[in-house]
Amino acid sequence: MQVTTWAHGRVAIVTGAGSGIGRACAEQLAALGAKVVVADINTDGANATVEAITAAGGSARSYIGDVANAAAVEGMVKFALDRFGALHIAINNAGIAAENLPLAEHSEDGFQRVVDVNLKGVFLCMKYEIPALLAQGGGAIVNVASAMGLVAMPMIAPYIGAKHGVIGLTRAAMLDYAMSNIRVNVVCPGVVRTGLLPDGAEEAMAPTLPMGRIATPDEIAAAAVWLCSDAASYVNGAALPVDGGHTAR
Numbered sequence: 331m332q333v334t335t336w337a338h339g340r341v342a343i344v345t346g347a348g349s350g351i352g353r354a355c356a357e358q359l360a361a362l363g364a365k366v367v368v369a370d371i372n373t374d375g376a377n378a379t380v381e382a383i384t385a386a387g388g389s390a391r392s393y394i395g396d397v398a399n400a401a402a403v404e405g406m407v408k409f410a411l412d413r414f415g416a417l418h419i420a421i422n423n424a425g426i427a428a429e430n431l432p433l434a435e436h437s438e439d440g441f442q443r444v445v446d447v448n449l450k451g452v453f454l455c456m457k458y459e460i461p462a463l464l465a466q467g468g469g470a471i472v473n474v475a476s477a478m479g480l481v482a483m484p485m486i487a488p489y490i491g492a493k494h495g496v497i498g499l500t501r502a503a504m505l506d507y508a509m510s511n512i513r514v515n516v517v518c519p520g521v522v523r524t525g526l527l528p529d530g531a532e533e534a535m536a537p538t539l540p541m542g543r544i545a546t547p548d549e550i551a552a553a554a555v556w557l558c559s560d561a562a563s564y565v566n567g568a569a570l571p572v573d574g575g576h577t578a579r
Contacts, residue, residue: 347379
């Protein structure tokens, strides 16, 4: 009996795939048989992810661009179609942190950049991904928000506002395209061991979390990849906390 995985022959875009959660998503999709466009603004990071995937026997190509730029995002989807012929899966993960400041001390430019990448970037990705998904009969989109899209904490208002927006945008997109065989879900990671985590934060925060530790990127990616899979065929518009119980308090 020939054994194949559910992603075999499917094409995926993962943004912010040069490191952290995005890299883990790209690697897991490739291991399941998908052809992956590794998109990131960081050339070295994107190329390192592609090298890791190809070394493991997978198929991937890097695309360098800023998700806050419409032309770059349109080019990203065109790149996927040109290189691999279709698009079936998109994980819109690219994001940046905000400065640690009370709301009134955040600059307008700083606020705008966080919103441009974390929220507008998700909008632009879906704007250009959805027509490609429609062209081949549907597919799955997973956006990456945050546990801070479900609750709040002091000092990072731009980030919290943007991540709350990602959840609303995800649900709106789901309602627009549910009858077109496109599923749109969102994962809400808790504290994760990535480059966005400030020095010393893991040691300080781990004891305060229900499970006594922070997440690895692979743990978040596993949930995102599952939402893309056939096993999640009736999951749509969900905001899935992957936070070790943090938001249950």
